[in-house]
Amino acid sequence: MDLLIKNVLPITGDGKTPVDIAVSDGVIRSVGKAPEGFRPDETLEGGGRLCMPALINAHTHMYMSVLRNAADDLPFMTWLFEGVMPRENKMDLDQAYWGSLLSCAEMIRRGCSTFNDMHLFPGAAAKAAMKIGMRAVVNRAVTGPEGGERRIKEMLGEIEEFKGCKNVSFMIAPHAIYTCSTEYLLKLADIAEELSLPVHIHLSESVAEMNDCLRDHGCTPVEYLVKIGFFKNPTLAAHCVQLTETDILLLAEHGVSVVSNPKSNLKLGNGFAPLYQLDKAGVNVCLGTDSAASNNSLNMFSELNYAALIHKGTNGDPTVIPARKAFEMATVNGAKALCIDNLGKLEEGWKADIVLLDTDVPQMMPIRDPFASVVYACDGSETDTVIIDGKVVYKHKEFTTIDTEELYYHIKQITEVI
Amino acid sequence: MDLLIKNVLPITGDGKTPVDIAVSDGVIRSVGKAPEGFRPDETLEGGGRLCMPALINAHTHMYMSVLRNAADDLPFMTWLFEGVMPRENKMDLDQAYWGSLLSCAEMIRRGCSTFNDMHLFPGAAAKAAMKIGMRAVVNRAVTGPEGGERRIKEMLGEIEEFKGCKNVSFMIAPHAIYTCSTEYLLKLADIAEELSLPVHIHLSESVAEMNDCLRDHGCTPVEYLVKIGFFKNPTLAAHCVQLTETDILLLAEHGVSVVSNPKSNLKLGNGFAPLYQLDKAGVNVCLGTDSAASNNSLNMFSELNYAALIHKGTNGDPTVIPARKAFEMATVNGAKALCIDNLGKLEEGWKADIVLLDTDVPQMMPIRDPFASVVYACDGSETDTVIIDGKVVYKHKEFTTIDTEELYYHIKQITEVI
Numbered sequence: 137m138d139l140l141i142k143n144v145l146p147i148t149g150d151g152k153t154p155v156d157i158a159v160s161d162g163v164i165r166s167v168g169k170a171p172e173g174f175r176p177d178e179t180l181e182g183g184g185r186l187c188m189p190a191l192i193n194a195h196t197h198m199y200m201s202v203l204r205n206a207a208d209d210l211p212f213m214t215w216l217f218e219g220v221m222p223r224e225n226k227m228d229l230d231q232a233y234w235g236s237l238l239s240c241a242e243m244i245r246r247g248c249s250t251f252n253d254m255h256l257f258p259g260a261a262a263k264a265a266m267k268i269g270m271r272a273v274v275n276r277a278v279t280g281p282e283g284g285e286r287r288i289k290e291m292l293g294e295i296e297e298f299k300g301c302k303n304v305s306f307m308i309a310p311h312a313i314y315t316c317s318t319e320y321l322l323k324l325a326d327i328a329e330e331l332s333l334p335v336h337i338h339l340s341e342s343v344a345e346m347n348d349c350l351r352d353h354g355c356t357p358v359e360y361l362v363k364i365g366f367f368k369n370p371t372l373a374a375h376c377v378q379l380t381e382t383d384i385l386l387l388a389e390h391g392v393s394v395v396s397n398p399k400s401n402l403k404l405g406n407g408f409a410p411l412y413q414l415d416k417a418g419v420n421v422c423l424g425t426d427s428a429a430s431n432n433s434l435n436m437f438s439e440l441n442y443a444a445l446i447h448k449g450t451n452g453d454p455t456v457i458p459a460r461k462a463f464e465m466a467t468v469n470g471a472k473a474l475c476i477d478n479l480g481k482l483e484e485g486w487k488a489d490i491v492l493l494d495t496d497v498p499q500m501m502p503i504r505d506p507f508a509s510v511v512y513a514c515d516g517s518e519t520d521t522v523i524i525d526g527k528v529v530y531k532h533k534e535f536t537t538i539d540t541e542e543l544y545y546h547i548k549q550i551t552e553v554i
Numbered sequence: 555m556d557l558l559i560k561n562v563l564p565i566t567g568d569g570k571t572p573v574d575i576a577v578s579d580g581v582i583r584s585v586g587k588a589p590e591g592f593r594p595d596e597t598l599e600g601g602g603r604l605c606m607p608a609l610i611n612a613h614t615h616m617y618m619s620v621l622r623n624a625a626d627d628l629p630f631m632t633w634l635f636e637g638v639m640p641r642e643n644k645m646d647l648d649q650a651y652w653g654s655l656l657s658c659a660e661m662i663r664r665g666c667s668t669f670n671d672m673h674l675f676p677g678a679a680a681k682a683a684m685k686i687g688m689r690a691v692v693n694r695a696v697t698g699p700e701g702g703e704r705r706i707k708e709m710l711g712e713i714e715e716f717k718g719c720k721n722v723s724f725m726i727a728p729h730a731i732y733t734c735s736t737e738y739l740l741k742l743a744d745i746a747e748e749l750s751l752p753v754h755i756h757l758s759e760s761v762a763e764m765n766d767c768l769r770d771h772g773c774t775p776v777e778y779l780v781k782i783g784f785f786k787n788p789t790l791a792a793h794c795v796q797l798t799e800t801d802i803l804l805l806a807e808h809g810v811s812v813v814s815n816p817k818s819n820l821k822l823g824n825g826f827a828p829l830y831q832l833d834k835a836g837v838n839v840c841l842g843t844d845s846a847a848s849n850n851s852l853n854m855f856s857e858l859n860y861a862a863l864i865h866k867g868t869n870g871d872p873t874v875i876p877a878r879k880a881f882e883m884a885t886v887n888g889a890k891a892l893c894i895d896n897l898g899k900l901e902e903g904w905k906a907d908i909v910l911l912d913t914d915v916p917q918m919m920p921i922r923d924p925f926a927s928v929v930y931a932c933d934g935s936e937t938d939t940v941i942i943d944g945k946v947v948y949k950h951k952e953f954t955t956i957d958t959e960e961l962y963y964h965i966k967q968i969t970e971v972i
Contacts, residue, residue, distance in 0.1 A: 404872050
């Protein structure tokens with residue numbers, strides 16, 4: 137399938153000079169002029185819109201969008217045990233599917249093509265992503281040893297079920313060090329190694345996790361995972377708010393990627409991950425929204441904005457995490473963390489996950505610096521068209537792949553009972 | 555003029571039960587059922603949208619939207635002296651008018667009815683606000699003694715010119731303690747007293763301001779203003795990032811309102827104002843965007859979100875500044891700070907500045923708690939209709955009062971030369 141996107145302003149340009157982008161079979165063939173003899177099956181008039189690689193949400197829990205605004209401004213334990221878990225326990229797989237599809241729709245409408253979902257409902261997110269045409273990394277959150285074997289079985293079942301499905305990949309996801317025994321963590325690392333899959337884990341999210349680990353293991357959570365030999369696979373650690381200087385060096389040394397979820401970390405009172413220091417130490421840092429139950433939005437533009445702003449505040453330095461750096465975190469770094477090759481840049485040979493942004497709205501005037509515009513001025517609603525894997529899944533603010541009325545009907549029904 | 559807004563979900567309700575709102579001559583007459591015999595001149599079908607009082611931007615610099623994305627990720631002095639001032643110096647009054655109108659449009663599209671503008675171009679913001687139908691508080695930023703008499707003259711000229719204009723009011727605005735001598739500050743306080751006008755000043759924004767004041771006056775900026783007797787009028791202090799515990803008590807004691815600009819404070823590396831502590835001490839705290847040159851957006855939904863989230867992070871407590879409190883800061887507290895009576899609530903007898911928000915978008919599903927929805931889930935693009943002073947100025951995402959094509963044409967022309 138050959139697609140020609142005409143007349144767009146690439147984010148890497150001066151914000152004034154339009155280009156055409158040629159796409160063949162889901163891969164960008166050229167940015168500038170279409171190759172000689174290029175005969176597109178479909179031509180999309182860009183209308184002078186700003187054009188950027190799609191954003192990547194490297195940590196979320198898809199089904200939880202139906203728990204949005206259910207438990208806010210509460211202490212963590214009240215939030216979890218009274219707000220979230222009783223509702224989760226009532227949910228079935230069908231409800232998880234519609235919740236996941238709602239999350240897909242919300243993310244695509246805000247310029248995001250790819251998510252990394254840590255879930256409890258095997259199949260829900262993968263099915264939703266395939267329905268809407270999104271790129272999905274799915275991983276069953278497993279805890280053990282209690283019930284751990286059953287969960288591993290479900291996890292392997294999901295991997296088997298969706299193996300070979302286009303744009304669906306997998307990670308192995310022990311939930312956290314405080315919900316998995318040492319033996320269970322190592323067992324999962326072994327499974328990951330056997331299956332050649334990367335690993336995803338919540339790590340050093342809260343002061344409580346840090347203090348409990350110091351008490352139980354006499355070292356920090358990062359040191360503990362190093363000590364037991366957990367980091368033998370490509371690993372993505374979510375949150376990493378509570379880190380010592382040694383932890384940062386250890387994460388860099390072991391090639392661990394970190395996905396920061398700025399808004400969720402603030403909302404739950406956990407604080408600010410040291411992104412500037414992690415990046416400086418050479419750690420691959422990317423961004424995520426966490427779930428709509430602790431955010432309560434899945435808008436990656438907002439995450440991008442937070443990542444660029446809050447660390448200027450914590451470091452007292454306006455030059456920290458400039459717009460281009462924040463944008464890398466939300467795109468190419470995310471792809472690297474999820475082990476997806478050639479994703480996150482608007483360049484020849486890279487995957488065609490492309491977003492067109494309206495420029496005829498006040499907040500986009502003037503553009504001057506496209507990266508600053510996207511990171512500091514956009515709210516995400518500028519997203520006009522989203523192309524994923526070379527296919528136009530969202531065109532002029534309408535989905536081409538799903539019926540939103542049907543989706544919203546189901547969400548309303550679910551909200552009545554959850 | 556009688557307006558009936560039918561079938562809306564009030565933010566103060568359960569998010570499910572619709573009401574009608576009756577408005578007469580710019581004032582809310584009822585929320586629930588229209589009064590017996592109410593014969594509206596205009597009926598607006600709300601379509602089950604969420605309905606809230608309009609947001610109030612209590613600190614901005616309107617003309618500076620044309621400087622958007624001109625100088626980012628830079629040290630403060632480079633930003634000011636190389637990014638902002640050379641462009642400001644090239645601007646004329648006509649350009650400032652179009653820049654101000656762009657800011658008005660951006661704010662209305664994001665649910666804001668009222669702004670407080672500290673400016674260098676007398677008349678620009680007031681004229682733009684009257685054109686588009688927005689509520690304006692205008693104040694000329696004055697510095698002195700050098701050139702100070704001329705600026706006071708311009709300031710008084712503007713007050714004279716717009717006196718009696720509906721929905722335009724004034725504040726007296728010495729720029730800051732580091733740009734005004736003690737005598738000049740006191741002279742302006744006297745003028746404010748004479749004219750019965752409130753006062754607006756930048757205060758304790760940066761570490762540099764704090765350190766310079768300690769060096770020059772042997773006390774903090776707040777203590778200095780107390781010592782010289784500056785706080786004899788109702789006063790609104792912008793920023794207040796660098797405060798001691800004593801400063802907080804002094805601000806409370808002198809009834810000074812504080813307008814926090816969370817995103818600008820972060821972007822310029824100044825840090826986090828102690829909003830939770832200020833509020834706890836009884837200080838009236840409200841919110842602003844600062845200018846599009848240091849933000850780079852005028853989206854009050856985003857400011858609201860930052861105010862609710864970042865202080866949970868700095869205080870390590872998820873219960874700090876809950877959604878309702880943040881919403882008060884962005885509405886009724888702003889009106890109080892700007893000395894506008896009966897503005898900022900959706901109640902009988904209050905001014906009819908009303909916003910309708912789309913609910914048929916993913917991020918608004920489910921609503922559950924309307925305040926949480928607005929503060930944590932909305933990005934501002936949900937704004938469908940804005941009523942200011944009982945008049946529908948923005949209806950189903952179109953302005954009724956201005957021609958946006960004309961506006962955008964002028965902004966493009968200005969961007970070529972500024």
